[in-house]
Amino acid sequence: MHNVNMKAEQLHQLIWMSRPLMQAAEGCVENGLTGTNLTVRMRAVLEILHKYGEQTVPELAARLDIQRQYVQIMCNETLTSGFIEQRPNPRHKRSPILTLTNQGSALIEDILSKEMQIMQEMSEDLSTEDIATALKVILSVVDGLQKRTGERK
Amino acid sequence: MHNVNMKAEQLHQLIWMSRPLMQAAEGCVENGLTGTNLTVRMRAVLEILHKYGEQTVPELAARLDIQRQYVQIMCNETLTSGFIEQRPNPRHKRSPILTLTNQGSALIEDILSKEMQIMQEMSEDLSTEDIATALKVILSVVDGLQKRTGERK
DNA sequence: TCATATTGACATTATGCATGTCATTTTGAC
DNA sequence: GTCAAAATGACATGCATAATGTCAATATGA
Numbered sequence: 001m002h003n004v005n006m007k008a009e010q011l012h013q014l015i016w017m018s019r020p021l022m023q024a025a026e027g028c029v030e031n032g033l034t035g036t037n038l039t040v041r042m043r044a045v046l047e048i049l050h051k052y053g054e055q056t057v058p059e060l061a062a063r064l065d066i067q068r069q070y071v072q073i074m075c076n077e078t079l080t081s082g083f084i085e086q087r088p089n090p091r092h093k094r095s096p097i098l099t100l101t102n103q104g105s106a107l108i109e110d111i112l113s114k115e116m117q118i119m120q121e122m123s124e125d126l127s128t129e130d131i132a133t134a135l136k137v138i139l140s141v142v143d144g145l146q147k148r149t150g151e152r153k
Numbered sequence: 154m155h156n157v158n159m160k161a162e163q164l165h166q167l168i169w170m171s172r173p174l175m176q177a178a179e180g181c182v183e184n185g186l187t188g189t190n191l192t193v194r195m196r197a198v199l200e201i202l203h204k205y206g207e208q209t210v211p212e213l214a215a216r217l218d219i220q221r222q223y224v225q226i227m228c229n230e231t232l233t234s235g236f237i238e239q240r241p242n243p244r245h246k247r248s249p250i251l252t253l254t255n256q257g258s259a260l261i262e263d264i265l266s267k268e269m270q271i272m273q274e275m276s277e278d279l280s281t282e283d284i285a286t287a288l289k290v291i292l293s294v295v296d297g298l299q300k301r302t303g304e305r306k
Numbered sequence: 307t308c309a310t311a312t313t314g315a316c317a318t319t320a321t322g323c324a325t326g327t328c329a330t331t332t333t334g335a336c
Numbered sequence: 337g338t339c340a341a342a343a344t345g346a347c348a349t350g351c352a353t354a355a356t357g358t359c360a361a362t363a364t365g366a
Binding site: 010 | 173174181273281284286294298
């Protein structure tokens with residue numbers, strides 16, 4: 001009985017750490033971007049292209065779960081900066097395929113590897129099992145919260 | 154060696170669940186507010202007053218870690234709605250103490266108890282130890298990330 | 307007492323999107 | 337092949353959630 005409330009309260013605390021966690025994560029990413037001429041949004045574009053390969057703006061938007069119109073803006077910025085370029089799309093003349101330039105490719109790889117190094121450093125303080133457990137709990141909580149809400153979209 | 158990368162990758166995945174987690178949590182809170190004439194910001198004001206007792210706008214701002222000027226707006230809205238009221242502040246004539254009205258007090262208690270019930274339901278799927286472990290990991294990660302960033306003031 | 311800090315109020319700006327519209331393709335069903 | 341429907345880029349507008357700047361009134365502390 002008392003145990004039930006303990007669990008609920010700890011879960012509550014866990015859930016509301018999500019904001020500080022996100023802010024800390026984003027701050028850290030932003031920090032790693034200084035001196036690169038990249039913005040956080042441009043980095044996001046490069047990351048997806050690096051992870052999933054070249055693709056069009058609408059595909060990127062679906063992947064990022066952001067409105068197409070906004071992703072268009074992000075991509076246009078990134079194009080201007082020269083980290084990505086357009087390739088003709090055989091499947092759609094108005095919608096070119098976006099692809100990393102050599103410069104963009106090298107940059108995002110460098111950034112991601114530095115970020116991964118931070119992950120490794122931080123994971124030294126934690127056991128493999130604890131990390132796995134935490135991830136499992138978080139996934140379960142996200143699922144539970146979404147189910148109990150007016151289902152997005 | 155391979156283990157190191159596994160840990161880092163799981164940690165990475167965990168960290169970037171923070172955004173969906175936050176969105177799910179906020180969506181759920183918003184959902185619970187329908188029919189109450191409360192906005193999310195007003196709910197935040199009520200919650201702090203309920204948790205930490207009556208206080209001034211600047212105190213609230215510090216607690217919420219939001220700029221004083223914005224919290225002022227949130228509080229003025231909440232005042233208009235009648236869920237909180239001003240009390241003379243013996244320590245500062247220009248800065249009244251904000252306190253919950255009976256109506257506001259009843260409302261926030263109802264909301265918080267319904268939210269806690271959701272926590273209890275969700276915690277049924279998880280063990281006490283797993284929740285505790287997850288919380289520990291998250292706190293550690295937030296700490297680690299903040300340390301590795303241009304330290305937020 | 308008097309320089310400095312605090313506070314409420316108001317104005318402006320920024321960020322990160324969502325939403326709406328339009329003209330131009332592109333696609334798919336017939 | 338035709339034609340309605342869908343996809344796409346471009347552009348405009350709106351909106352929530354703040355940060356930032358300023359001012360005048362008031363408080364505070366040395």
